[in-house]
Structure formats: structure tokens, C-alpha cells
Amino acid sequence: MQLLILVLTLIVLSVIGFYLGRSRAVATSAGRTGHCIRSPGYYGWYVALWCALPALLVFVGWLAFEPEILRAILIDSLPQSARELPPERLSLLLNDVRSLASGNVLSRAADPELQAAAERYIGTLRISRWALFAAVLALAIGGLLWARSRVAPRFRARNRVEQVITVFLIASSIVAILTTVGIVLSLVFEAARFFVRVPLGDFLFGLQWSPQMALRSDQVGAAGAFGAVPLFVGTLLIAFIAMCVAMPVGLLSAIYMAEYAHPKFRAVAKPLLEILAGIPTVVYGFFAALTVAPFFRNTGAELGLSISSESALAAGVVMGIMIIPFVSSLSDDVITAVPQSMREGSYGLGATQSETIRRVIIPAALPGIIGGFLLAISRAIGETMIVVMAAGLAANLTANPFEAVTTVTVQIATLLVGDQEFDSPKTLAAFALGLVLFCVTLVLNIIALRIVTKYREQYE
């Protein structure tokens, strides 16, 4: 509540700053015309920014570091006995103090010592908040006055304001870089902790995957095995099945859409395909687990085949269906990018439409199509929900599509769902798998994007 008031005050001050800056700009330029003061609005913005930005930075910084400092003060003020508690107990105690301070009911009766600690906590918190209030207000007013004093006809406020805008724009694009850096760092660090416990060779080439760590050391199978080959094979098997479905259907539908379809049909079908591409994967997963898998199992039973109810086939086929719009729209773009002159050249030689497509267009579009396929494979490998719902958990090392297999993404998801401490090899294994997944898809993507860009440049 207090903080809200502070933020509101800050906003009001900035608005005042805006008008002060503007009116001063108008006043100093009075009597002169033309090019001295160009737009007074920028002077207003300049003053408002000086008023708000430094104060806001302090505000955010304060709130970020406040809990740490308060915690330290609080621990200092606790009796000796409490300070010697193990960390978990201590943090539990601190939580109690905090919730008591914010007026919540505790699970256990509050003893007087706790009560006193809570009151001290409230006291320091109040001091901190008042200090924050004072600091922010002082900065805001100081910034306002200083910026206002700089308003003069020779001063270029617009350039300063525009610099601030540019800095914001640059910062936005750096977020994308930071995301990648964050992904790489978090994966590498956690995976490194994993490889300290499990050698890299065992992980990459081991044939046994059973990540269950025993709770007690005397349990059976206490060690757990982290050989990821069955996962890689399962992933590739499902991706292979998916591509067997998606490639021909996607490519043929793209050829139809690009070369044969009536423009009216295209105008309807294109958005429909886009919507199809936008269906959440969890819906495909539902479809795979509850419709397709039982269907395959029953059909298999009638044909005398034993198909597992979590077969790789069901997951792969549904994943293929999911990827069809993706393949189709990528191939469609590539085929329509083939210059019309090539078609006309072929027709001019008396070739039929199908000959033109087979002999001229497909070869010309081939690099682009292959790039699209690579992107589709990378998607199939990284897809999670369909396999989580329709493929199994059992790490079988098999190439039989009728059996249950598991994939890298399934294992990541199952290892990390639920509460668990963060330093068991089981959790860290998920990060190692994530690193492998990231690297593989990254390589596929880079190759695919390079091929596609090369292809585009060729026809532009």
C-alpha cells in the first residue's frame, strides 16, 4: 500500500516535471522565433525522465536488496540459540516471524520470543520503508530541479530524450541475447554438476537408463543408471515415424496448394492450416493417448500383433500429423518463391504441368525444402507433450515401433515434475538431457536456417 502511494507520487511528480520543463522552455524562448526552441514538449519529457528514472532505479534496487538486509538484521537480533539452528530450521523460524509480522495466524502458538522478534522486524521494516520513501522523493525532486535548471534555448533536450529511447531499444534486443546466454549457462552449469557424479562417457554411451535413486542406501538398485542411449534411440524412432507421416503429406499438400489449387481454395485453406498449426500440443497428446493409441492397440490385436498401448507408433503418427502444417507451409513458401520465369521457361518447351513440377520446380526448391525438413525434425525431437502423454516411461532399447519407448523430453519432464531437492543426480540428469537436446536442435536449426537463407538470397 505504502509502495503504491510512493509510485503514484512519483508519477505525479514526473507529470509536474513535464509541465514545468515545457513551460520553462516556452518562457525562455519567448520573443525568439523559429529555430531556437523547437518543440517544448521534449524539454518536458527531459525533465520528467530525470525526475522519474533515477528515483525508479533506486526504488527497484532497494526492493531487490531489502529482504536480504532485513534478514541479516533479523538474524542478528535473534537469541543465540536460534542463530545456531541448522539453515532449514532457521529459515522456517524466519518465515514464522515474517508471517507473524504480517498478521497471519501461525500454525503453532507464538511464544513471546517470536512475538518480540516479529515486532522488531516490523520496526526495521518500517524504518526501511520510510528511508526508501525519503530517498526516492529526494532523488525525484532533485532530478526535477536539476533538469529544469538546464532547460535553455541552446540545450538540445530532444537528443537526450532520444538517447534514452534508443538505450531502451538496445536493452530490449539484448534480452534476446541474455535469454540464450541464460539457457546455455543454466544448462551447462547444472549438467556439469551432473557429470561430476556420472561420467560423460557413461551418460552418452550407456545402455541402461533407470534414474530412480533409492531413498535409503540399503534399497535394491540404489545406484541408478544414467545411460542415455535408449532415450536417444526412442527419440529418433518417434521422430522418424513422425517424419514418415509429415514429409510426404506436407510436401504433397504444399505442391497442390502452390501449383494446382484455385486461388479461392488457397485463400480458405491457408488460414485453416495456420489454425491447425496453432492447436496446442497437449490437445494432440490427448488425441494420441485416448483415441489413436487404443485404436492401434485394438487393430493390432485383431491382426494378431501385440501393440503396446503406449506404442512409439501412436505417438509418432500423431506427432507427424502435428508437423504436417509446419512442413506444408514452409514448403509452400519455398515453392512459391521459385520464380515464375522458370515455370514459363519449362512450359515454353512444351512440358506438362506435372513434368514442370517434377523436373524444374522441385529441383529448384530442393534446398529450401530440405531446410524445412530439418526444421521439422528439430521440432519433432523437441516436442514434449505428445510423447509425455502417449509414449511410455520405460526406457526400452528397441527399434520396434509397436513397443513402448521413451524420449529425452519425456524423461526431462518426468524427472523434474514434482518437488525434489536440487542436487540429486536425478534432477541434474534432466539438465544434462536438456543440454543434449539444446545442442542437437541448435545444430539442426543453424544448418536449416543457413540453407533456407542461402536459398532465399538466390531468388531475390
Next chain:
Amino acid sequence: MAMIQEQTLAVRSERVTMSSNDLAKFKTDKVCVFYGVKQALKDVRLDIFQNQVTALIGPSGCGKSTYLRCLNRMNDTITDCRVEGSFLLDGDDIYSKDMDPVHLRARVGMVFQKPNPFPKSIFENVSYGPRIHGLARDKHELETIVQTSLEKAGLWKEVNDRLHQPGTGLSGGQQQRLCIARAIAVQPEVILMDEPCSALDPIATARIEELIDELRQNYTIVIVTHSMQQAARVSQRTGFFHLGNLVETGATEQIFTNPVDQRTQDYITGRFG
């Protein structure tokens, strides 16, 4: 003997410029422009006189547009374009650190080859410049500026009943005059025109040419044109560019009737284009 005569002639014409109101608005010297490693302009020296129309002619790719765009630093927006040499506008170096290119472009307006009105209303098109430069204190002043600019551009009568309709709905010639009005509204000192008629039909072209002649009273105009007839019709001075060099410059009449350089001769007689 002939040499001396020529020189005295030049001196006399120089004196004439100084004495009358044809002051050099722009003085440019040793201008070299590079696009990457390619040199587009080589050591160009050209003065542009106040209240005159200066036409720049020459075959395609000769650097005349490049030169024009140096005058209001539009080349700044092109990456790997490098400009050298001195450009003095009323004695101020426009490429100096103190010169804000934005400020400069308000003093040196520009009209482009293809009419490019903003996809907004006619009123907003004209009022945009004055608004960002804070030239009007209130709405009434703004309206006055819009009206006088449109009047000066000879468009007021045609559009005064539809100021709030989109500028893109006008015909090509009207659009180009709207762009001229937009440039005038900022109260520039110089107007640069980059082949302003190349996208227009002959009637609209004639209208614009008339307009240029009227505008000469108040502004200094530099026009790049492909058409030698146009240069002859509208300009007082002409500069002929060829392969990045300024081959010849002088009074328009002299250039077209009695060029000094053989290349100019060849060009205006249509021997190469």
C-alpha cells in the same frame, strides 16, 4: 587573348553575384562521396545562389542525386556511405559536430522523385513538420501555416474542402504538390528536388514547373532532373555531372547554347544519354 577575356567575364559575373541578391547560399568544395569502396563523387566544387533555381543534369548514375542528398545530409541514413569535403550553408559547416542533421533538414527541405505523402490526411501531411518543430503556438496558427503552404504550392483551391481526407487519395501531380507544400510548411531556406516530375504526366509536370518558378521568389531551389528541356525551362544555373565529376557549371543559357566542355556538348545534343 580569349583566355583573358573569359577570365574577366568570370570576374565580372562574380562581382555581379556579390552586388545583386544572388548570394551564394551553399558553398561546397572538394566533395568526395564513397559508397563502401566505390567513389560516387570526385572533388566537386559548386556554389548555389540564393533565390535561384540550380539544375543538376547528367546521365544516370553520374552522382547528381548523391550530391543533392549531401546538401541536407540524407546520406547519413545510408550505411557505409562516406562524405568528405566542405559544405558551407551561409558560412556554417553542415557536417560539423555542432550541426544537428535534424535541424539542418528543417532548413533544407526535400521533395523526392516519387510523391511520398504520409498515409494520413492532407492536413496532417502539411502540419506534421511545423508540429514537430514547434512552429505553431496554437491550432489557429497551425491552420494558417497549412493554408499558406498549400496556397504557395498551388494546391489550396483543389483541396480546401477535403483537408481531412487521406493525402494518398490525390492524383500523382497533386500528391507531388502536397509534398512540396509539406516541405514549405517547415519554412526552409533551401528546397532540394530530386527529379520531382519523373513520375508525372506532362500536364502535371508543367504545373510543377510553373510552381518552381513562383517559389524561386522566396526560396533557393536545387533540382535534379533527367530532362534537359526541364532544366532549360526552370533553372537559372545548371551544373552538368558526368561519372562523378562536375564537368561544367554556369548560367543555364550559357550551358545550353555555348558549353565549354566537349562532354557537355555531347550530352545536351543527345550524343550519349
Next chain:
Amino acid sequence: MIQLDVTLYPQEIDPAGKRDPQAISTADYQKLIRDALDDLFPDVTDRRERRELMALLSPGATDLLRAKVMADPSLIGQRVIIDVPFSDDLDQLAKGRIDAESETATRRVTDKQIEWFQRLEQRGLVRQAFNTTLFTAGDSRSPELAGIWGSLVGTFWTMLITMAIAFPLAIGAAIYLEEFAPKNRWTAMIEVNINNLAAVPSIVFGLLGLAVFLNFFGLPRSAPLVGGLVLALMTLPIIIIASRAALKAVPPSIREAALGVGASQVQTVFHHVVPLAMPGMLTGAILGMAHALGETAPLLMIGMVAFIVDIPGGPLDPATVMPVQIYLWADAPERAFVERSSAAIVILLGFLILMNLIAVMLRKRFERKW
């Protein structure tokens, strides 16, 4: 649904007669309902059978009755007619999903329960009603009491955070890269990076969220705040790519026109280029949001998969989202959850198709040939 005729005995609910809300709320409503059932089946006396009888009804029946009485204490002492949902197994029986003729051991309802159900049906006490609970309740272990409202609210908070973060950042980045950035190796790297980021598997973003937001920054698990952050990072490259395409489509002549009248580059971009590119950017943003709306995998990593009954009240409360709710229900053993997840899918798809339609229409409406 079953129509029950419940007598609200005053001595049971409010022995003190003070109409004290506290007392009313703690009264034994289960006993009242049991009594009402006993009235219907006076022949059932055995304790085990009585328990089976009680299992006909949803465990939420007592809460329903309590809510009704709390809302109107004057009902105490009267006989009220109240619609109580059957338990999920009986619900399946009523819909014919459970075959009454099949082996007793293989079905989840006993012979007795089937017989009772048929008797209720004969008396006209069974009727079908539209399941409004689905739209008002949070998650529950009992299918007949489970609703999607909790996950809808969670989705709302998550999407709000995603939008608030992804949209300005993506547009800022797109503007910088397209309009301001010098063409050098540094910007080329950002570009390659963004293209690759758009193709990184979504589950990897979940790992990022787990490692950075939960462990490093110590943000709360299962919170829409973290989910929104992760989804924002995931949709960022998608919106950036779409926005750049939209900016690229604005012809350079517009930029020249603005620069020519003395607008600065920032003014040119924000007064002319961005407004013209806005429909395209919005289309990209909507498609990005639709993508985020359907995303499940990264949210599993950051604990939004927890079983949460309460409706989240803010971005820091534990919550789940629609797709995760569908996943949870699809995985639940009770057959009746399948129907719930199907209903949730229909609702989710409705939202998605709506968003896509808006995007398509925006594109059609503002498509401009230069």
C-alpha cells in the same frame, strides 16, 4: 443430478437457536443428507450398505447444502428440495459408459448401487443438468466437483504477465534491429540468435525458468509470474520476427519523407513507421500469445502442474493454466475426467481459434499494397 428432499432440522443445525453463522457452518450436514437418503431407501439398514448408499452422491453434496443454508438461514426447520450431483461413477453409469450387465468385479459400481439408481430413476428423481460447476470451480479430486475456473484465472494472470513483458520488449528489439542498428557483426549475431531462439524446444525454456527464476532468483514455484516470464521469453523471438517483417514492409519512401521535413530518426520511426507497421506487429503478437496460451511443457518444469484447488488471486499465488489442467485431467484415472478435459479442450480451442481469427482479420483489414 439427484433431487433430494432434505429436512433441515433446527436442532441439528443450530441447537442454540441463535442463527450464529459460525455454528451454522459447522453443523453436521452430512447427517442431514444421510437422513434424506435413508428416507428414500428405508430398507437399507446395514452399515456397509449405508456407506455404499452414501457413495452414490458426490462428496460435495454436504458443501452444497451448507452453502444453501448459509445463504438463507430462514430455511432452517423447513424441508428443501436440493439438486445434488451424483458421484462420478454413477454419472458414468447414467451416461451409459458403464455397462450394468458386465461383470461386477470389472466395474466401479456395485450391483446394489445400480439397483438403487434404477429405483431413483423410476421415481423420477434423476435428471440431467448442465454442468455449471465446470465453469465456476477450481480443480478437485472428484470429477463432478472439478472446474476450470481456477485454471482460467491462472491462464489470465500468466498471459497478462507474458503480454506485459513480451510485447514491449519484442517491439523494442524489432524496432532497434530494423531501424537503428548498424549493419555489423554484432547485429548479425543478434539476428542469428533470435532466429535460433525461435526454434529452441519449449521444454528448454522450462529448464531455463527452473534454473534461473526459481533457483537463482528464488521466485515462488507454481506462480503465474514465473510462468508468464518463461512464456514471455519463449514468445519473444516469435513476436520479434513478425514485427521485423512488418517494419520491413513499410516502404523507405515514408522514412525519407519524414526525414526530409526535418524529423529526427526517432520521430520518423515512432510517428510514421511504427503506426504503419502496428497491425502487422499486433498480428505477430496475437499469434505469439496464442502460441503461449497453448504451451504446456515449460510450465511443467516450473511447478505449475501442482494440484491446486483455490482460485488464484494474483500473479504470486500458486496456479495452473488451461493446457496443464487438460494434461492433468487426461492423466487422471477416473473415466469422468476425460469428459472434463474434452470440455476444457473445447474451451481452449475456442480461445485459440478466436485469437487466430482476429489475427487473420487484422491482416486482411490492414493489408496494404505499396
